[in-house]
Amino acid sequence: MIAVTGAGGQLGQALVRRASGLGIGVLALGRAQLDVTDPARISQVLGAGRFEAVVNCAAYNAVDRAEDCPGEAFAVNAYAPWLLAQQGIPLVHVSTDYVFDGASERPYEATDAPRPLSVYGLSKRSGEEALLESGARGVIVRTAWLYSKREGTRNFFQTIRRLARERPEISVVDDQVGSPTLADDLAEAILLLLRAGAHRRPMSLFHFAGKGSCSRFEFARAIVRSEGLACRVRPVPTGAFPARARRPAHAVLSCSRFERACGAAPRGWLEALESREAWEVL
Numbered sequence: 693m694i695a696v697t698g699a700g701g702q703l704g705q706a707l708v709r710r711a712s713g714l715g716i717g718v719l720a721l722g723r724a725q726l727d728v729t730d731p732a733r734i735s736q737v738l739g740a741g742r743f744e745a746v747v748n749c750a751a752y753n754a755v756d757r758a759e760d761c762p763g764e765a766f767a768v769n770a771y772a773p774w775l776l777a778q779q780g781i782p783l784v785h786v787s788t789d790y791v792f793d794g795a796s797e798r799p800y801e802a803t804d805a806p807r808p809l810s811v812y813g814l815s816k817r818s819g820e821e822a823l824l825e826s827g828a829r830g831v832i833v834r835t836a837w838l839y840s841k842r843e844g845t846r847n848f849f850q851t852i853r854r855l856a857r858e859r860p861e862i863s864v865v866d867d868q869v870g871s872p873t874l875a876d877d878l879a880e881a882i883l884l885l886l887r888a889g890a891h892r893r894p895m896s897l898f899h900f901a902g903k904g905s906c907s908r909f910e911f912a913r914a915i916v917r918s919e920g921l922a923c924r925v926r927p928v929p930t931g932a933f934p935a936r937a938r939r940p941a942h943a944v945l946s947c948s949r950f951e952r953a954c955g956a957a958p959r960g961w962l963e964a965l966e967s968r969e970a971w972e973v974l
Contacts, residue, residue, distance in 0.1 A: 693716070693717035693718070693719065693741065693742070693743055693744060694711060694716060694717070694718055694719070694743060694744055694745050694746070694747055694886070695718075695719040695721060695737075695738060695741075695743050695745075695746045695747070695781075696708055696711075696718055696719070696720055696721060696746075696747045696749060697721045697726055697728055697746065697747070697748045697749060697750040697776070698721075698722070698723075698728075698748065698749035698750030698751060699720035699721050699722045699725075699749065700722035700723060701749055701750075701751075701845075702838065702839070702840035702842070702845040702846075702847060702875045703749045703786065703838060703840075703875045703878060703879060704720070704722070704749040704750075705840070705842070705845075705875075706840065706875040706876045706878070706879040707747060707749065707879040707882060707883075708720045709876075709879075710876065710879045710880060710883060710970075711879075711883060714883070716883075719741065719743070721737065723750075725737070728748070728750045728768065728772035728775065728776065729767045729768060729771060729772050729775070731775050731778075734775055734776060734779065735779065738776075738779045738781060739779065743781050744782070744886070744891075745781065745782045745783065745784055745830070745886055745891045746776055746779070746781050746782070746783050746784070747783075747784040747786075747882060748772070748773055748776055748783060748784065748785045748786065749786055750768060750772060751768060751769060751786065751816075752764055752765045752767075752768035752769050752812070752815065753812075754812075755790070755810060755812045755935075755937045755939075756935050756936040756937050757936075758810065758811040758812040758815065758937065759810065759811050759812075759936040759937050760936070762811045762815070765811055765812055765815040766815045766818060768815075769812075769815035769816050769818070769819045770815050770816075770818035770819040770822055771822075772819075773785045773819040773822060773823055774819070774822040774823065774826060777822075777823055777826045777828035777830070777895075778826075778828075780828075782828075782829040782830045782891035782892060783823070783828060783829070783830035783831075783891070783895075784830055784831050784833065784882055784885065784886070784891055785819065785820075785823055785830065785831070785832045785833070786832075786833050786834075786835060786878075786882075787816050787817075787819065787820055787832050787833065787834045787835075788812075788813070788816050788834060788835065788836070789834060789835070789836035789837075789870060789871075789901070789940065789943035789944075789945055790808065790809075790810065790812055790813035790816060790939070790940060790943070791806035791807075791808050791813050791816055791817040791820065791834065792804070792806055792807060792808075792813075792940050792943045793807040793808070793809050793940055794809070794868075794869075794939070794940025794941040794942045794943040795807075795940075795941070795942070796942065797942065798944075798946075799905075799944040799945055799946035800899070800943065800944065800945055800946060801899075801946045801948065801949070802834070802897040802898060802899050802946075802949050803897075806820075809937070809938040809939070809940060810937035810938055810939075811937065812937060813940075820832050820897070823895050824895050824897075826895065827894075827895075828895055829891060829892055829893060829894060829895065830891045830895050831885055831890045831891055831895065831896055831897070831898055832895065832896070832897045832898070833878070833881070833882060833885065833898050833899075833900055834897065834898070834899045834900075834901075834945060835873050835878050835899075835900055835901050835945075836870045836871045836872075836873055836901040836902075836943060836944075836945055837870045837871060837872040837873055837901070837902075837911070838873050838875055838878065839872060839873070839874065839875065840874070840875040840876070841874070845875075848872075848908070848911070848912075849915055849965075852864070852911075852912045852915045852916065853915060853916075853919055853921070855923070856915070856916045856919065856921040856923035856925075857921060857923075859923060860922075860923060860924065861923060861924040861925075861926055862912070862923060862924075862925055862926070863925075863926045863927075863928045863932065864908050864909045864911075864912040864913075864925055864926070864927065864928070865907070865908045865909060865927075865928055865929065865930045865932065865933060866907045866908065866909035866910070866927035866928065866929070867907065867929050867930050867941060868907060868908045868930060868939055868940075868941055868942075869905050869906065869907050869941065869942045869943075869944060870901075870905060870906075870908075870940075870942075870943050870944060871901035871902045871903070871904065871905050871906075871944055871945055871961055872901075872902050872906065872911050872961040872964070872965065873900070873901045873902045873958075873961070873964075874902065874964040874965070874971070876970050876971070877900075877902065877958060877959065877964055877970075877971045878900055880970070880971055880972060881900040881950065881954070881956075881958065884954040884956060885898065885950070885953065885954060887954075888953050888954050890953055897949075898947075898949050898950045898953065899945040899946060899947050899949065899950060900945075900947055900950050900958060901944075901945045901947060901958065901961075902958055902959070902960065902961030902964055903947070903957065903958045903959060903960045903961065904960050904961050904962070905944040905961075906961065906962075907927075909925060909927040909928075911961075911965075912925050913925045914962060914965055914966075915965065918965055918966050958971075959971050
């Protein structure tokens, strides 16, 4: 049996669905069931059962707001993972490409040195460091540009689809490059890591993201096309949309370590976007 924190988010929902479909016992813990910054509540909830692993999908993802509210970001992204690791249960923790500065011309390996540009990125890196130094068992899985196509979720895909339905033209930045990752694919990858027993060893780092890369503009254009919408997508530089937090310009992730550990490669980001079928390799 596994416990999933942040079960109400797009990744948490995907993981609960997939694990349940495979007959894996799941304790789904949304915000109402577990405040991941409350040590007493964590001990009460997780100490009450025997879990193969805890998968931490809870996160503070308000990138710009974090610049003004660093305490909130660090509480959820750094302190909470450390608290969860103290329970003695193997932990799978989800991190981000925002731990890198995006200056590399090649895909980032899990062994590359992080250089966060924002408070959000720094809080996520601090969570990684806390886990790597904790002596706990488990894995940290960095991902990028996570989205879900399911209604009711909030992400880049949903925003572009909504705007494209409302407007004849939208502008999207073309100088930020990354690897869009479908939440259902990441859920499958996490279960593959569990199946491979990676969580039973000392804490280590893996990358999982959609294969290949694109700009935000290219991703938006592909979304509009896949949804059969008539909206025109116009490329603009990042400076056209001033933001509180700096974003990495080229944070593409190499999934080579994951591929070696699990014997499976992520599918291409465009294939995942346009496909009506899940990436199922278990």
